[in-house]
Amino acid sequence: MDAGELQSLLAGMRPQLLRFARLQLRVDAAAEDAVQAALLAALEGAAGFAGAASARTWVFSILKNKIIDEMRRRRREPEVPAEESGEAVEELLFRADGHWAVPPSAWADPEASLEQRQFWAVFEACLDRLAPKPGRVFMMREFLGLETEEICKELGISTSNCWVLLHRARLGLRECLSLGWFEGGR
Amino acid sequence: MLNCRQAAELMSQRQDRRLTRWERFGLRLHLWVCHGCRQFEQQLAFLRAACGAWMRHKE
Numbered sequence: 001m002d003a004g005e006l007q008s009l010l011a012g013m014r015p016q017l018l019r020f021a022r023l024q025l026r027v028d029a030a031a032e033d034a035v036q037a038a039l040l041a042a043l044e045g046a047a048g049f050a051g052a053a054s055a056r057t058w059v060f061s062i063l064k065n066k067i068i069d070e071m072r073r074r075r076r077e078p079e080v081p082a083e084e085s086g087e088a089v090e091e092l093l094f095r096a097d098g099h100w101a102v103p104p105s106a107w108a109d110p111e112a113s114l115e116q117r118q119f120w121a122v123f124e125a126c127l128d129r130l131a132p133k134p135g136r137v138f139m140m141r142e143f144l145g146l147e148t149e150e151i152c153k154e155l156g157i158s159t160s161n162c163w164v165l166l167h168r169a170r171l172g173l174r175e176c177l178s179l180g181w182f183e184g185g186r
Numbered sequence: 187m188l189n190c191r192q193a194a195e196l197m198s199q200r201q202d203r204r205l206t207r208w209e210r211f212g213l214r215l216h217l218w219v220c221h222g223c224r225q226f227e228q229q230l231a232f233l234r235a236a237c238g239a240w241m242r243h244k245e
Contacts, residue, residue: 020244060244090191098189103222110232114239123236141202142237148202167198174229 001055003043009052010039010059017063023127024067024139034070038063064144071136072154086131086168093171104174107182119181126176130169137162138169188216193223197230 001009014035021031042059095101113119130138140151152162188196193216196209205213217224 016244094191094194098191100190100222103190104225104229105222106225107229107232110229110236114236120240120243123240142234143241163199163202166202167195170198170201170230170233171194173233174226177233178229 001051005052006043006055009055010042013056013059014039017059019124020060020143021063021067023124024136024143025070026132030070034063034066037066068140068144068146068154071140085133085165086135086172089131089134089168089172089175093175104178105183107178110182113181122177122181126173126180129176130172134165134169134172137165138173141166188212190216190220190223193217193220194226197223197227201230201234 017035017038018031021034022028025031025034038059041062042055045058093101127135127139137151137155140146140154141148146154148159148162148166152159155162157165193213196205196213199205200213217227
């Protein structure tokens with residue numbers, strides 16, 4: 001792949017990279033910075049790519065590292081207020097006796113949804129609506145592929161807190177997809 | 187006997203750590219009798235698969 005091809009590939013990837021970074025960092029300026037840094041690093045390493053597929057994977061892995069760096073930097077900033085840790089979700093979904101307020105009902109053919117563009121729009125909107133703390137931990141776990149222990153270390157929280165946050169994120173995401181897509185949204 | 191809230195928490199943690207034998211037993215018992223939680227179990231698995239698909243689609 002020559003420099004011109006790589007440049008146009010990277011330019012084409014930019015919106016997608018930005019969306020990915022924005023979902024996780026939530027601050028547009030920080031997302032722009034991370035994407036910019038990843039694109040620059042990719043351009044500098046241009047020579048090593050056999051084809052577009054390996055270049056795309058590589059740019060994404062650089063971006064993941066930039067996002068982790070940014071999260072690490074933020075850890076040193078003041079704690080987020082309690083309402084951002086998504087405590088409300090369990091109180092909403094379960095009754096006081098621990099039963100589901102509304103028991104989950106079956107989703108019709110969820111695998112088929114993965115093929116539909118509209119599903120992914122709902123999916124991203126739902127990710128965006130997660131409370132900041134659970135959302136961040138969830139994305140580190142599922143998209144950046146970190147183990148729970150690493151996430152705890154990066155964010156300076158306990159393992160059990162990490163599990164709680166992951167659980168809240170999954171509850172929230174499940175509820176949002178259920179309401180926004182599977183129960184009549186499509 | 188676990189309630190649904192506890193069962194849901196264990197199902198979620200199962201994606202992040204290995205449950206103890208006792209937890210697995212309690213969860214299996216609960217799932218045996220609880221239709222809503224069996225749906226939740228399948229939907230959790232779908233969430234993980236969807237996250238993987240989303241990443242592959244991005245890359």
